[in-house]
Each structure stands twice: as structure tokens, then as C-alpha cells.
Amino acid sequence: MILLVDMDAFFASVEQAHHPHLRGKAIIVCGDPSRRGVVTAASYEARPFGVRAGMPLAEAKRLCPHAEYVEGNPRKYVEKSLELLEMFLELTPDVEPFSVDEAFLDLRKLPGRGQTRDSAVEIASELQQRIWDVHGLGASIGIGPNKLIAKMASGVKKPRGITPLSEEEFRGVFWPQDVQALWGVGPKLAEHLKALGIATVGSLANAPGDMLKRRFGVVGEHLREAAWGHDQTPVIPYHEGIDPKSMGHEVTLPEDCRDPEFLEGTLLRLSDQVARRLRGDGFRGRTVTVKLRDFRFRTVTRQRALATAVDDYAGLFEVARALWRENWKGEPLRLLGVSVSALEHADEEQLELFPTNERSKALQDALDQVRDKLGEASVVPAGSLAYRRAMGHVPFGAVRSGGAPERTERKGREVPRASKRERGGYAEGPDPSAPDPTQFKPRGPREREP
Amino acid sequence: MFESLNDPVDVLTAFVDGSMRPIRFRWQGRIVRVRRITGQWARREGQAQLRYFAVQGSKDDSYELCFDARGPSWVLCRAWTGPG
Numbered sequence: 001m002i003l004l005v006d007m008d009a010f011f012a013s014v015e016q017a018h019h020p021h022l023r024g025k026a027i028i029v030c031g032d033p034s035r036r037g038v039v040t041a042a043s044y045e046a047r048p049f050g051v052r053a054g055m056p057l058a059e060a061k062r063l064c065p066h067a068e069y070v071e072g073n074p075r076k077y078v079e080k081s082l083e084l085l086e087m088f089l090e091l092t093p094d095v096e097p098f099s100v101d102e103a104f105l106d107l108r109k110l111p112g113r114g115q116t117r118d119s120a121v122e123i124a125s126e127l128q129q130r131i132w133d134v135h136g137l138g139a140s141i142g143i144g145p146n147k148l149i150a151k152m153a154s155g156v157k158k159p160r161g162i163t164p165l166s167e168e169e170f171r172g173v174f175w176p177q178d179v180q181a182l183w184g185v186g187p188k189l190a191e192h193l194k195a196l197g198i199a200t201v202g203s204l205a206n207a208p209g210d211m212l213k214r215r216f217g218v219v220g221e222h223l224r225e226a227a228w229g230h231d232q233t234p235v236i237p238y239h240e241g242i243d244p245k246s247m248g249h250e251v252t253l254p255e256d257c258r259d260p261e262f263l264e265g266t267l268l269r270l271s272d273q274v275a276r277r278l279r280g281d282g283f284r285g286r287t288v289t290v291k292l293r294d295f296r297f298r299t300v301t302r303q304r305a306l307a308t309a310v311d312d313y314a315g316l317f318e319v320a321r322a323l324w325r326e327n328w329k330g331e332p333l334r335l336l337g338v339s340v341s342a343l344e345h346a347d348e349e350q351l352e353l354f355p356t357n358e359r360s361k362a363l364q365d366a367l368d369q370v371r372d373k374l375g376e377a378s379v380v381p382a383g384s385l386a387y388r389r390a391m392g393h394v395p396f397g398a399v400r401s402g403g404a405p406e407r408t409e410r411k412g413r414e415v416p417r418a419s420k421r422e423r424g425g426y427a428e429g430p431d432p433s434a435p436d437p438t439q440f441k442p443r444g445p446r447e448r449e450p
Numbered sequence: 451m452f453e454s455l456n457d458p459v460d461v462l463t464a465f466v467d468g469s470m471r472p473i474r475f476r477w478q479g480r481i482v483r484v485r486r487i488t489g490q491w492a493r494r495e496g497q498a499q500l501r502y503f504a505v506q507g508s509k510d511d512s513y514e515l516c517f518d519a520r521g522p523s524w525v526l527c528r529a530w531t532g533p534g
Contacts (some may be wrong), residue, residue: 018512020502020512021512069453071454071528076489076491357499371496372496374495
């Protein structure tokens with residue numbers, strides 16, 4: 001049997017465990033509570049009021065004004081996640097971390113235990129209790145013959161539920177449900193399916209295979225199999241590692257903004273963060289995606305495939321900026337994101353159209369060394385300083401004379417403005433103490449949208 | 451609510467069997483006795499490692515302290531100042 005351990009309201013629960021007086025209270029984990037942003041996590045006490053992760057903070061404050069708003073700390077949650085991983089590895093070496101708060105545990109190779117349903121439930125129950133005793137955290141555990149069923153079962157009873165499902169039971173529970181309940185079916189795919197008259201998981205299971213294949217290709221076949229509770233995906237143990245499919249960062253801006261300089265600076269900052277992560281993990285990417293969300297919450301994502309894979313901020317930024325310029329109509333933006341996909345290992349040979357600029361490469365290596373030694377914000381692209389200052393991440397004033405950041409009124413919206421001096425090359429500065437809200441993205445379910 | 455402080459503080463610290471723990475610290479003219487360490491985590495800043503402690507004081511007060519071995523120095527990152 002396979003277990004999916006899903007930590008209940010993980011970020012909020014870690015805060016409650018670290019600060020016991022918050023236990024039993026509605027708490028909302030977010031970025032800086034005094035700024036605009038979204039809910040990162042809500043405790044179970046806040047959820048009856050309608051507060052959900054991803055909701056704008058202003059709306060959460062309206063729905064649940066008595067909640068405590070706690071600034072999240074990604075490093076704290078990652079550390080706890082690693083401690084939990086160690087606990088899982090004591091039980092079985094076949095553990096696949098699925099996100100910061102979820103992991104698959106394959107019990108099928110455990111000697112004498114874990115093969116039967118009763119035995120798996122017993123193990124799950126012991127594990128759930130141990131997580132509570134050691135860490136003071138709740139976990140819901142799904143049990144199934146494959147990853148798909150384990151994953152979907154984990155959401156049946158929360159918090160602190162244990163739900164074992166066979167394939168037959170899976171169909172009994174999920175066939176009557178909306179097709180979007182199926183793991184991997186997002187809102188857009190659900191829309192397409194419903195347009196074809198497929199509204200429930202059961203109707204997807206019984207839809208003609210030819211039609212699904214014609215309409216959705218290979219994904220159509222997978223979807224139909226999934227609706228039957230079939231899944232052959234192996235649990236890939238932690239020690240074998242799984243290559244990421246993409247890397248990206250996004251940020252909700254301090255206020256709706258249509259200042260091109262500020263938006264460009266933000267894109268530069270995001271490109272720099274993504275490039276640094278790519279190099280740190282030894283990857284390059286061939287597809288650059290930009291995400292824009294305007295003040296009406298309309299989201300546009302646009303991507304461009306490159307002839308040569310990149311891992312430098314300048315190359316990434318050039319494409320990201322071009323995509324942004326082509327798709328931004330001047331409306332105030334709320335959120336910006338940059339991501340890179342079609343990743344390949346940086347040590348793989350790459351046939352390049354143009355020879356590598358050795359000077360740029362040497363400069364990049366030197367800058368990486370400085371950051372490795374002194375911290376991420378010791379050297380940053382100067383063009384990103386307007387963004388950093390607005391987010392309170394620039395604790396020095398050497399770049400601009402005159403002390404406080406310059407602010408300018410543009411088209412009725414006040415936004416910080418970068419000086420020309422800030423828009424080229426790198427600037428130096430000490431590390432910021434504020435946590436970086438753009439590092440705050442737990443991985444969601446794998447997308448299977450066509 | 452939590453108040454972000456980042457105030458340098460003097461902390462009486464115990465180093466026992468390769469681990470460290472804050473015992474009490476001076477803040478706003480008073481001594482806060484650490485009754486319980488409720489959480490620990492770390493963050494790298496370049497080559498330096500910062501060690502964080504979530505602690506409970508003598509009453510229902512709650513704090514987060516950070517130890518930076520480069521100083522060595524302690525910083526009180528945030529403190530619970532009562533319901534927001």
C-alpha cells in the first residue's frame with residue numbers, strides 16, 4: 001500500500017506549534033500583514049469564515065477580522081518539512097516528498113508490514129500520532145494501492161483523518177463528484193470537459209476513449225484511467241531525486257502599478273532570482289514564461305521557447321521583458337511572475353548558435369561566489385533596486401543621495417521610481433533581514449492539462 | 451499580534467553537549483526567562499548560518515530570537531505583543 005501524508009494547514013500549524021498561545025485560534029499566515037498580499041495559509045479555525053489560501057489579504061480581513069495575522073517564514077517551514085522527512089525515512093526508505101507539506105510513502109517493500117489494508121492503517125495511525133507527539137502538528141493520511149488513490153484519499157477526511165480506499169471504494173466516493181475533484185484536472189480542463197458533457201469523475205470514466213483521445217491526446221487516455229482509479233506512477237525515493245520541471249518566482253506588488261520602470265525592475269529582480277536558482281541547482285532552461293495579473297484579477301501567461309538554454313539573469317530578463325512589453329496594455333498590474341521550464345542539466349553539452357561570452361560567464365561566476373559567501377542580497381542587479389526598496393528589502397541608501405526613496409505620482413498611483421543609475425549593472429549592499437515573499441510557493445498537484 | 455523588532459539583545463546562553471539554548475535575555479529593561487524552546491530552525495546567509503529559536507517567556511509571552519555566530523550576537527526578531 002502507498003500512503004500520502006498531507007500536513008494539515010502546515011504553515012499555520014507550525015506557527016501554532018512554535019507559539020502555543022495561538023493554538024485553537026484563527027490564524028492567517030501571509031507576507032507582511034501591513035502590506036497588500038494574499039493568504040499563504042489559514043488555520044482550521046479561520047476556514048469556517050471562508051478564508052482560503054490564495055485569497056487577497058483584504059478579503060480575508062473582511063471575512064475574519066478577529067484572526068491573528070502572522071508573517072510567514074519559508075525557511076522555518078522548509079526546516080520542519082525536512083525534520084518530517086527524516087521521520088518518514090525511519091519508517092521506509094521509499095519516501096517521495098511531493099511538496100513542502102506532502103510526501104508519498106511506499107510500504108510495499110516493508111518486511112512483514114504494510115501490504116494489507118489493516119496493516120497500512122495501523123502504520124498510518126502510529127505515524128500520525130508520532131507526528132503529533134514530536135512536532136505538535138496534525139496530518140491527514142490517505143492510503144491506497146497507488147499514488148493517485150492515496151493522494152485523493154488524503155483529502156477525504158481532514159484534519160487528522162486516515163482514509164484507506166480500494167479502487168472500488170475510490171469509484172464509490174469520487175464518481176459522483178465534480179470532474180475537477182480528480183487529481184490533475186484544473187479549472188480550465190474541467191471547463192473543456194464540461195463543454196463535452198463530462199461533468200463528474202464517473203462520466204469521465206465512462207466517456208468514449210476515442211473521443212477523449214481525439215480531443216486531449218495522450219492526456220485524454222490518462223484522464224480516463226485516473227477516473228477509474230488506475231495509476232502506474234512509481235514512488236520515486238527521495239535519494240534518487242526528481243528533476244524539477246520548472247523553476248519560477250512571482251510576487252504580488254505592494255500596490256497596483258503601471259509604472260513601466262518599476263514593473264521592469266520587478267521583472268529583473270524575479271529573473272535574477274530564477275537564474276540564481278537555476279545555476280544553484282545546476283540547470284538551464286529553454287522556455288521562459290511571464291505571468292501578469294491585473295487589478296481585475298485577470299491573469300495572462302505568455303511563454304517563449306529559446307534556441308539556446310539560459311541560466312543567466314540578463315538572458316532571462318531580456319525574454320521576460322520582451323514578453324511583458326508585448327502583452328501589457330498599460331493597465332495597473334497586481335502580480336508579476338517569471339518562470340523557466342524545459343530544463344536541462346547545465347553539465348550537458350550544448351550546441352550553441354553563438355559562442356559563449358567568456359567575460360560575461362566569468363563575471364557571473366565571480367558574482368555567484370560573492371553571493372555564496374556573503375548572501376543573496378550582497379550583490380543584486382541595480383535595476384531591481386526600486387522593487388527591493390518598495391518591499392523594504394534595501395536597508396542602505398548609498399545608491400541614491402537624499403535619503404528616503406523617491407516616490408512619484410503617475411496616473412493617479414503612487415509608486416517608487418528607480419533612478420537611471422539604478423537600472424544598469426550590479427549594486428552592492430548587505431543582506432536584507434526581511435523574508436522574501438517570492439520564495440513562498442509550495443508545489444501544487446502536477447498539472448495534466450493539455 | 452507579532453511585532454517585528456530585530457533588536458540586538460543580550461542573551462544568557464547555555465552550550466551543552468554540542469547544542470546551544472537561550473536561558474534568559476534582557477529586553478526593554480527587563481529580564482525575560484526562557485521557559486520553553488518551542489521551535490528551532492536555521493537560515494544561511496552566504497557562508498554564515500543564522501540559528502533561530504521560538505521561545506516562550508515566563509508568562510504567555512512568545513518571542514523569536516536569532517543567533518549569528520559571526521558576532522557572535524543575538525537579535526530579538528519578533529515578539530508577541532498581545533491580540534492584534
